[in-house]
Amino acid sequence: MKLPSFEFLRARSLAEAWALHSDAGGDAVYLSGGHSVVPSMALRLQAPSRLIDISQIAELHGVELQGETLRIGAMTRHAEVLANPLIARHAPLLSRAAPHVAHPAIRNRGTIGGNLALADPASEFPAAVLAMRAELEVMGPEGRRMIAADDFFLDLYETALIPGEVLTAIHVPLPPEGRVFGFDEIARRRGDYAMVGVAAQADMSDGVVSDASVTLFSVGVTPMRAAAAQDALEGAPLSTDSIARAQAALATDLDPPDDPGFPAERRLQLARVLLGRVLTRMEAVQ
Amino acid sequence: MKVMLSTTVNGEQVQEAVLPRTSLADFLREDLGLTGTHLGCEMGACGACLVLMDGVPVHACLVLAVQAEGSTVETIEGLNETGAAADLQARFHDRNALQCGFCTNGMLMSAQALLEANPAPTRDEIRDALSGNYCRCTGYEAIVDAIDTTARDRAARTEAAK
Numbered sequence: 001m002k003l004p005s006f007e008f009l010r011a012r013s014l015a016e017a018w019a020l021h022s023d024a025g026g027d028a029v030y031l032s033g034g035h036s037v038v039p040s041m042a043l044r045l046q047a048p049s050r051l052i053d054i055s056q057i058a059e060l061h062g063v064e065l066q067g068e069t070l071r072i073g074a075m076t077r078h079a080e081v082l083a084n085p086l087i088a089r090h091a092p093l094l095s096r097a098a099p100h101v102a103h104p105a106i107r108n109r110g111t112i113g114g115n116l117a118l119a120d121p122a123s124e125f126p127a128a129v130l131a132m133r134a135e136l137e138v139m140g141p142e143g144r145r146m147i148a149a150d151d152f153f154l155d156l157y158e159t160a161l162i163p164g165e166v167l168t169a170i171h172v173p174l175p176p177e178g179r180v181f182g183f184d185e186i187a188r189r190r191g192d193y194a195m196v197g198v199a200a201q202a203d204m205s206d207g208v209v210s211d212a213s214v215t216l217f218s219v220g221v222t223p224m225r226a227a228a229a230q231d232a233l234e235g236a237p238l239s240t241d242s243i244a245r246a247q248a249a250l251a252t253d254l255d256p257p258d259d260p261g262f263p264a265e266r267r268l269q270l271a272r273v274l275l276g277r278v279l280t281r282m283e284a285v286q
Numbered sequence: 287m288k289v290m291l292s293t294t295v296n297g298e299q300v301q302e303a304v305l306p307r308t309s310l311a312d313f314l315r316e317d318l319g320l321t322g323t324h325l326g327c328e329m330g331a332c333g334a335c336l337v338l339m340d341g342v343p344v345h346a347c348l349v350l351a352v353q354a355e356g357s358t359v360e361t362i363e364g365l366n367e368t369g370a371a372a373d374l375q376a377r378f379h380d381r382n383a384l385q386c387g388f389c390t391n392g393m394l395m396s397a398q399a400l401l402e403a404n405p406a407p408t409r410d411e412i413r414d415a416l417s418g419n420y421c422r423c424t425g426y427e428a429i430v431d432a433i434d435t436t437a438r439d440r441a442a443r444t445e446a447a448k
Contacts, residue, residue, distance in 0.1 A: 001328065008289055008306030008352050031353075038309075038348045039329050051306065053353070079342070103418025104396070105336055105343040190417040 003041045010053040014166060017054050018141045021164045024050040030166060031055070032075055035102075035110040036118045059139070059168055060113065063087060071137075072170040074113020079104070081112055081125075091172040092285045093132055093199050096183035097124035103191045116152075117167045119159045119222065122193040126153055127217035128183065130225060131199035134172045140165035153222040178204045180238075181285065182278035185218075186270055194218045195262070196270045198278045202233060209233045214246070216271055219256045226253040229275065243279045247272040293354045295320070296364030304351045311335045311346035313354075314361055322362035322391050326420070333419035334388060336395040337361050343399045362391040371398045373439060377432040385423035393419050397433045405444075406437055 011017035021028045028050040031037055040046050054060060060075040063086050070090040072081075081087055082098035094112070101107055101115070101124055115125045116136065129136070129149040136152050138145045140162060152160050161167060185197030196219055202212040212233040214226040228249035236242040250272055258264040288303035295318060302317055309328075314320040314337070326332035328347045335346040338360040365371040371394055377383070384390045393416065400407055400415040407415065412430050421429065 002312075003307040003309070003350075005305070005307050007287065008350070031350075034350060034353060035330060035345075035348055038350065042328060051350075055353075099414075102330075103333070104399075104415055105333065105345050105418050106330060106348075108339075108342045109344050109349065190414065 001042045001044070003038065004044070004047045006041075006048060007050045008053065009050060011057060014057055014059060014139055014168070017052055017057065017166060018164055020050070020052045022141070024048075026163050028052055030117075032060070032114040033077060033109045033111040034114075035106055036114060036120075054166060055111075060166075065090070065174075066171075068174050069135075069171045070174060072112060072172065074111060074116075074167050074169055076112050078102075078107035078110045078112065078115070082107065089285060090174050091128075091132060091134075092175075092181045093128040093183050093201065094125065094172075096181065097128045097199065100124050100183075100185050100187070100191070100194070100197070106191075112170065113167045116170070117159060117161060119153050119157050121156060121221050121223065122197075122218040123223075124183075124185065124194070124197060124199075124217065127197060127199040127215045127223035129170055129172075130223050131201055131213045131215040132172050133213060134170050136167055137169040137171055138165050139168045144168075146171070150225065156221040175201070175285075176203060179284065180204055180282040182282040184274060184278050184281075186274055196267055196274055198271070198274050200275075200278055200282065202238070202282065204238070204284075207237045209236060209238055209242070214275070216250075216254065216275075219254050219267060219271055224254065226250060226275075228252040233279070238279060238282060243276055246279060247276050250275060289352050291351055291355055293356065294358045296360055296367065306350060306352050308351045309347050310337070310339075310344075310349040310351045310354050310359070313351035314346060314359070320361050320363050322366075324388055324391060326388070331418070331420070332389070333392040333396065333416075336392040336419070338395060338399060341399075341402075343395050362394060365394065365398065374398060374401070374433070374436045377436045377439070378429070381428045381432040381435070383428040383432040384421075389419060389421045389423075393421070393429055397436070400433070401437055401440065406441060407433075409434060 029048040031051045031053045061073045088095045135146045182200045185194035197217045200214045202209045212230040217223040229246040232245035232249045256264045256267040324334035326334035330345045330348045336343045337346045
């Protein structure tokens with residue numbers, strides 16, 4: 001379907017973006033890559049009277065080390081996430097998630113900030129930032145806020161962003177030596193929405209796990225932290241036994257939706273299988 | 287209200303007033319008469335509308351024409367004119383890598399961009415690059431063959447030129 005009519009304005013600065021948003025009385029949507037906004041408007045899921053193009057605002061661009069964190073500008077496109085060596089080195093869950101995000105042409109336009117702000121529960125990057133304990137940098141007329149990924153995803157397509165605020169960057173704490181990572185998903189078709197997905201990391205010292213971080217996606221209304229599975233891994237080597245305990249613990253962590261062609265019990269079983277695979281293959285970045 | 291759009295399409299500077307709701311695909315087809323860019327799903331799933339924007343494939347149905355401001359766009363007509371993909375097109379023809387041909391232009395865009403970025407792709411990499419291109423007539427085997435053969439031909443020509 002063709003898009004409904006709207007007014008298109010290009011913001012050159014964050015202050016201009018906020019002003020344009022405020023002028024529209026809230027009936028405005030920020031446009032970065034447009035690869036969620038445009039199709040959702042074509043489907044009449046939303047019909048804002050104004051689109052504010054924020055793609056050329058300098059603060060939203062760039063990937064750089066800042067002290068103990070890697071700052072990834074919100075306008076970083078999925079294809080850049082996939083190719084960027086700093087991300088591969090310091091935020092490997094994102095580079096491992098990126099090949100699963102839609103198809104190459106979509107990855108050329110879609111942006112990580114747009115993806116996180118949309119908060120699709122079947123999407124890969126939200127689970128990855130949650131697993132990495134990243135912080136999301138958000139800027140609005142009231143100033144800058146840093147929001148822990150754990151506090152950002154509130155409900156189905158609902159985030160902690162206040163209307164008018166712009167998600168400006170993702171801050172990923174640099175991983176210590178010995179951290180291992182794993183990411184995978186099960187989808188019906190390459191690039192399709194995951195039926196279930198896992199992003200995990202853990203610190204290994206003397207062969208023993210500490211600070212395990214396990215998240216799942218496409219298992220509920222938001223990406224989810226699997227706290228019981230994390231606890232099950234803690235203080236033990238990554239072995240068949242500890243992995244089996246983590247798999248069993250998922251029943252405590254998850255309460256997947258029961259939908260007609262995909263019963264909750266099947267989704268939970270797929271999550272257990274996938275978690276087993278991911279934990280078995282966890283590896284350090286070379 | 288219309289917005290002035292200034293962009294480069296197939297090497298030519300274009301200035302047009304467009305409605306913000308106009309997709310790049312509709313702009314190319316209706317304003318510029320470049321109907322080689324096909325519209326299938328208009329949802330970013332089928333890949334029939336792929337064009338090269340600043341050198342990489344994008345869905346012209348998901349890009350607003352106004353977002354192409356200052357960009358370089360290349361369509362199948364552009365590839366025809368420059369002959370950049372003539373060998374690829376010949377291999378598609380040889381291998382009968384199409385039936386109705388509706389998806390072919392998008393396939394060529396994906397294939398051309400893949401071979402630019404990765405001159406010696408594996409068959410898996412070819413399939414991955416085509417994962418956003420639907421062919422509803424036949425299968426992908428002949429298409430993968432045509433791209434695979436083109437990659438080998440180009441490598442052989444490069445080698446011969448040395």
